[in-house]
Amino acid sequence: xxxxxxxxxxxCYFAGLIIGELLGSLFGVKGNLGGVGFAMLFFILLTxxxxxxxxxxxxxxxxxxxxxxxxxxxVIAMASIQNVNAAINSxxxxxxxxxxxxxxxxxLIRFLISMLKEEGG
Amino acid sequence: xxxVFQMFLKNGFVLSFLMVGIIMLITxxxxxxxxxxxxxxxxxxxALGLVLASFGGKTGIADIPIFSGMALLxxxxxxxxxxxxxxxxxxxxxxxxxxxxxxVSLFVGVFFNFIVGVIFAIIFGYSDPxxxxxxxxxxxxxxxxxITGNAVGASSEIITLSIAAGVMKVLIVSVVTPLIRSMVGIxxxxxxxxxxxxxxxxxxxxxxxxxxxxxxxxxxxxxATFYTGIAAILCPSVFYPLLxxxxx
Numbered sequence: 001x002x003x004x005x006x007x008x009x010x011x012c013y014f015a016g017l018i019i020g021e022l023l024g025s026l027f028g029v030k031g032n033l034g035g036v037g038f039a040m041l042f043f044i045l046l047t048x049x050x051x052x053x054x055x056x057x058x059x060x061x062x063x064x065x066x067x068x069x070x071x072x073x074x075v076i077a078m079a080s081i082q083n084v085n086a087a088i089n090s091x092x093x094x095x096x097x098x099x100x101x102x103x104x105x106x107x108l109i110r111f112l113i114s115m116l117k118e119e120g121g
Numbered sequence: 122x123x124x125v126f127q128m129f130l131k132n133g134f135v136l137s138f139l140m141v142g143i144i145m146l147i148t149x150x151x152x153x154x155x156x157x158x159x160x161x162x163x164x165x166x167x168a169l170g171l172v173l174a175s176f177g178g179k180t181g182i183a184d185i186p187i188f189s190g191m192a193l194l195x196x197x198x199x200x201x202x203x204x205x206x207x208x209x210x211x212x213x214x215x216x217x218x219x220x221x222x223x224x225v226s227l228f229v230g231v232f233f234n235f236i237v238g239v240i241f242a243i244i245f246g247y248s249d250p251x252x253x254x255x256x257x258x259x260x261x262x263x264x265x266x267x268i269t270g271n272a273v274g275a276s277s278e279i280i281t282l283s284i285a286a287g288v289m290k291v292l293i294v295s296v297v298t299p300l301i302r303s304m305v306g307i308x309x310x311x312x313x314x315x316x317x318x319x320x321x322x323x324x325x326x327x328x329x330x331x332x333x334x335x336x337x338x339x340x341x342x343x344x345a346t347f348y349t350g351i352a353a354i355l356c357p358s359v360f361y362p363l364l365x366x367x368x369x
Binding site: 043048065072082091094098 | 141144163172173175178180182196199201203207220222225229230233237241242267271277278279282283284285287293297298305306311315319320324349352354356
């Protein structure tokens with residue numbers, strides 16, 4: 001039953017969101033703080049454990065993969081419902097931070113990979 | 122004619138699948154046939170999504186009644202649900218194979234990108250900690266911007282900018298990485314994991330690795346997925362409170 005896979009995903013989603021809500025009230029913020037990240041973590045741990053115990057069937061996985069394949073389409077829909085006209089004048093901040101962060105990340109990767117090589121001998 | 126229009130209006134959610142399908146069809150075609158896979162179709166599709174949003178107002182294209190279904194498909198509920206599903210297949214054992222450098226690269230990568238985002242947000246005159254955190258989260262990767270933005274109640278304008286910063290990153294990562302691969306040193310599975318762990322953008326990293334060596338794609342995509350998860354935790358629940366505490 002594919003729906004079991006989707007239900008497991010939903011259970012982890014809510015488990016994560018509950019943590020996010022708790023953190024939100026802890027810091028006095030109305031929103032959900034990090035719930036999605038915690039949900040991902042729970043989902044990795046649970047499905048990993050299920051895989052080891054052979055509880056994960058191909059059917060469950062198919063239910064999950066359907067949602068994974070919808071991720072990018074959903075992101076595109078998300079982009080299309082933003083207030084772009086209000087943002088367009090301040091677009092420079094997006095270009096600058098994206099550009100500089102990426103260029104500096106290349107340097108960081110080079111450094112980390114060179115450390116890796118030293119470690120490996 | 123009016124009956125047909127009413128039908129589309131009533132079935133807005135289903136229409137949104139058709140819309141996004143068409144957007145992806147067009148952008149995939151441009152990416153593969155015209156740009157010869159130099160730029161991933163995903164980045165083009167998100168960019169086209171942003172362009173379409175400019176035809177509407179506060180809620181982008183969803184302001185136009187016939188396209189109101191996009192607001193449900195692209196809303197935070199389905200978005201967050203789909204993000205969580207992407208974690209499937211990322212196992213802790215795999216990440217351990219990357220060793221401590223792979224692990225460290227994840228945290229360093231998220232922190233580093235966030236800091237750069239914060240610095241630029243401040244340079245460009247933003248002072249609200251929520252706005253700064255949202256922009257910085259988008260600098261980490263395009264999906265974490267909206268997640269943080271929703272959590273801290275940032276405006277759609279700021280969320281748009283955070284997506285744009287992330288899309289910028291996808292573009293540079295996918296175009297530039299193949300050109301400078303020997304300089305950066307991406308040649309092994311472990312180095313691909315470090316690359317994904319520091320850059321974080323799954324689509325950018327996958328596209329870049331595909332043109333370097335397709336066998337490396339799963340390794341970079343794995344750490345990039347972890348990066349998204351860690352950033353989705355750290356940005357709103359650790360970095361934002363810290364930023365608020367420092368700035369206010």
